[in-house]
Amino acid sequence: MNIEAQRTQTPLYLQVAHRLERQIISGERAVGSLLPPEAELAQQLGVSRHTVRQAIAQLRKKGMLVARKGVGTRVEAARTDWRERFRNNSRDDLFEFANESEFFIRVKERREMRGKLATEIGCRPGRRLIYMAGPRHFIGEPLPFCWNEVFLDPIAWEVVEDLQVQRTSLFQQIEQRTGERIEEIQQEIRAVEIPDEICEGLNRPRGTIGLRITRRYLASGGRLMEYAVQTSPADSFAYRTNLSAE
Template sequence: MPLDRTSPVPLYFQVATKLQQLIEDGDMPVGGRLENEVELADRLGVSRPTMRRAIQYLVERGMLVRKRGVGTQIVHPKVRRPVELSSLYDDLAKSGQEPRTEIRSFELMPAPDHIAEALGVPEGTEVTWLERLRYAGGEPLAIMHNAVPVDLLPLRREDLDGRGLYELLRAAGHVPRMANQVVGARAATSAEARVLGDARGAPLLTMTRTAWDAGGRAVEYGSHIYRASRYSFELTLSS
């Protein structure tokens, strides 16, 4: 695990990033234990405080858990999603996370005020309203709500069983090219926690998005919640 000691990136972060990659690649299997902190620090040639900080960073991200009498255990790789114009289904499939969808609601309805405004259509315009539970590797990850104008893409329930919404939009010639996206956070309600297999009040990441095609027409509105213990948005910043 080579470290760049001349880099401005802190050593603890380099160590944590490399351990995270080993976990995500399966080289450090879920359920396994991390070796002794002191031995690991000696083997990597870093100080014990640096090693401790790297491990704590991964604990805070939900990838490791400290258990008394057991040690530090690998819990699961967290789904990291780059903030770009793509669908969760596509990103999970690309990263080998085995996406699966449970359709909880599928109906045609007049667009409520806030959805009509987001889509730039008259209030009452008919949309397909979807509620889906998205799984990653057999574990519930996100509850997703979407509205798609019926005259843009007539959807069928069975279309969404094994395909992502953006794949269906692309196949119909409505390729999402631009989007406005707002990311936030809140606590899970009892109902949300029950569906996601989490505790009431567990932290959730929220995301609302409106996407447009190259012609400037809104193709979908989405309002999603994600388990913060299993999911994060990833941004690359530059100046």
């Protein structure tokens, strides 16, 4: 299918980047091989040369392509190393956390952001986001250790539409399926008295004290792709960081 004909909110150059990425991962475009010249690739994909140039730049950022003057653009790697995108351990921790636990989605709907909620999330009032909520369990454990709430850009609907249990990193799936790239993750941790409705969902008494961890996942230009809230009773979760002297 000509990419121009696809009906999506994802920018065209990201659609092209995502398609090329799938071809590289599948081996259709092998590691070590050269991409066709820009004009030829644009004709193959049914897009402009400018769009192809933007898509290639996106994959060069991921380390999947490398451009050599006088040689061309070569396929460098079949997979991006997610862990090398950030210079501290926080992103690794998020992957481990997602892979060792299960998010059971009890609520999934579109919500309009207003008032304090819009301010907290950092989006304009009136913006409609995908909202999901439910308990998270460590795999094999019957009791939840936290309550998760997630607010997503509507572009992620194809990722979560049929999702009932989340067992992998959600923001990684969004990157892979939409072509969007998470450039920054902002995290904040606060001690809180857990709201009554969340206590009920976690089978905890009212007034339980816990940790509230919020994370903003920002794409290029500071655009919010995901806002996640994790609320954990104090006795069920610990956050550990290793600091090294330089």
